[in-house]
Amino acid sequence: MKLQRLFVALTVVNIVLLTFSWAQSRTVAAQGIAPVLRGRALEIVDDRGRVRASIQVLPATAQKDGSLSYETVLLRLITEKGRPSVKIGASEESAGLAFSGPSGTKDTYVQLGAKGDASSLTLRNEDGREQILKP
Numbered sequence: 740m741k742l743q744r745l746f747v748a749l750t751v752v753n754i755v756l757l758t759f760s761w762a763q764s765r766t767v768a769a770q771g772i773a774p775v776l777r778g779r780a781l782e783i784v785d786d787r788g789r790v791r792a793s794i795q796v797l798p799a800t801a802q803k804d805g806s807l808s809y810e811t812v813l814l815r816l817i818t819e820k821g822r823p824s825v826k827i828g829a830s831e832e833s834a835g836l837a838f839s840g841p842s843g844t845k846d847t848y849v850q851l852g853a854k855g856d857a858s859s860l861t862l863r864n865e866d867g868r869e870q871i872l873k874p
Contacts (some may be wrong), residue, residue, distance in 0.1 A: 755862075791817050818842055840865065 783792040797811045809830035816825035820842040827836050833854035840847025850861040860872040 785819070789819070789821070790818075791819075793817070 741807040763800075777869055781794045782800075784789045785791050789828060793813075793815050795813050795815075797813055799810045800808050802808055809832045811828050811830040814825075814827040817823050818841075822839065822842045824839045824841075826836070826839075828834065833852060834850035835850060837851075838849045844865050846867065847865045848861075848863050850859075852859055858874060861869065862872075863869040
């Protein structure tokens with residue numbers, strides 16, 4: 740009879756522990772999604788560890804001519820060979836978007852930009868032909 744009471748007591752304790760554990764895991768799961776991801780930079784890497792996309796805040800820097808560039812937020816999408824083929828940048832001074840040609844090219848690109856109160860679209864081919872559109 741004592742053995743049967745012991746088994747019943749152990750069963751009750753196990754049920755209480757299981758219930759407590761289940762209730763606690765539901766609470767943790769509900770809090771598992773952070774409402775905001777904060778950091779100074781973000782990099783997305785492929786399965787080989789190579790950076791394929793990044794978002795950075797670049798500090799203001801002094802230029803060669805003595806002027807000061809503005810702090811800039813820059814998004815880069817990078818090919819498997821390491822070429823940043825898409826760039827989107829924004830600062831207090833300007834904003835722009837650039838698409839570069841494939842890894843074997845140097846001068847094939849499209850740039851769309853707005854600086855101050857002016858905007859432009861530049862198209863350039865590898866053979867050097869270029870067209871700039873301004874309003």
